[in-house]
Amino acid sequence: MDILQAIGHTSLVRLCKVVPPDCAEILVKLEWENPTGSLKDRMALGVIARAERDGRLRPGGTVVEYTGGSTGTALALVCAARGYRLRIVSSDAFSHDKLDHMAALGAELTLVPSKGGLTTKQLILDMIETARELSRAPGTYWTDQLHNHDSIAGYHPLGEEIWTQTDGRVDAFVHCVGTAASLRGVATMLKRHRPAIRAVAVEPAESAVLSGGRPGPHKIEGVGIGDTPPLWEPALVDEIVPVATADAKAMARRLAREEALFAGTSSGANVLAAIEVGRRLGPGARVVTLMCDSGLKYVSTDVYRER
Numbered sequence: 001m002d003i004l005q006a007i008g009h010t011s012l013v014r015l016c017k018v019v020p021p022d023c024a025e026i027l028v029k030l031e032w033e034n035p036t037g038s039l040k041d042r043m044a045l046g047v048i049a050r051a052e053r054d055g056r057l058r059p060g061g062t063v064v065e066y067t068g069g070s071t072g073t074a075l076a077l078v079c080a081a082r083g084y085r086l087r088i089v090s091s092d093a094f095s096h097d098k099l100d101h102m103a104a105l106g107a108e109l110t111l112v113p114s115k116g117g118l119t120t121k122q123l124i125l126d127m128i129e130t131a132r133e134l135s136r137a138p139g140t141y142w143t144d145q146l147h148n149h150d151s152i153a154g155y156h157p158l159g160e161e162i163w164t165q166t167d168g169r170v171d172a173f174v175h176c177v178g179t180a181a182s183l184r185g186v187a188t189m190l191k192r193h194r195p196a197i198r199a200v201a202v203e204p205a206e207s208a209v210l211s212g213g214r215p216g217p218h219k220i221e222g223v224g225i226g227d228t229p230p231l232w233e234p235a236l237v238d239e240i241v242p243v244a245t246a247d248a249k250a251m252a253r254r255l256a257r258e259e260a261l262f263a264g265t266s267s268g269a270n271v272l273a274a275i276e277v278g279r280r281l282g283p284g285a286r287v288v289t290l291m292c293d294s295g296l297k298y299v300s301t302d303v304y305r306e307r
Contacts (some may be wrong), residue, residue: 155184
């Protein structure tokens, strides 16, 4: 067994204390059990393996990507295990813990400056253009996560795991949207088993583009790119729930103190949205969401310094 075989098969646990009494059962998948501490390991393995198979990525090649952190760390893991050079475009808007983690795994970083440490549409566009320039070097494979359909299939096993672990008793799946690949991959598999399962997208309230609002700066890392992601599939989504950054951070802190679940801000947003959906579905229903990544990726940020 090598490190890449440790990806997936994460635990599913029930929330006990943050869920109100009039709510459906809320189950969370502990995606921080993946080797780099996030669900992005699934996508990274999927896109690299498929590029190897069809010749887009050859031995001795270089991989390039733009990322807020977790995708870069996951790609760094896979590239280190498979022997590829990795060049990552990121920004000071994202957790230094994430940047340090991917560098420790061998990634070469190019940082694009942000405005006030906030995620904005312009920042994402600048990062993409920087990655595009790097991708022109010979022998380079640009994973281009916002457009890469291989990443959707990378999350199909996650949907199958949820179906199996719940014995098919799941009424809704709730998850934040960044590239939209993980929501789409999981929802596709769950709805193949039972089309009535609700797929609920979560986005930052400050940049509720999918809900018809205007793009704006926010601090829920890895989601809310300020535009409709190219991989977004509205036909799969039954509902969109906006969550404010401050509320997502507050729920992340509650999860740590009340549930002993140490997660990032997007996980807090997921749980808040899952509770909103669960209150409407009522007791007897079951809602599944994700702990997207570990709180260890945010110890240098204000998430756990606020009171």
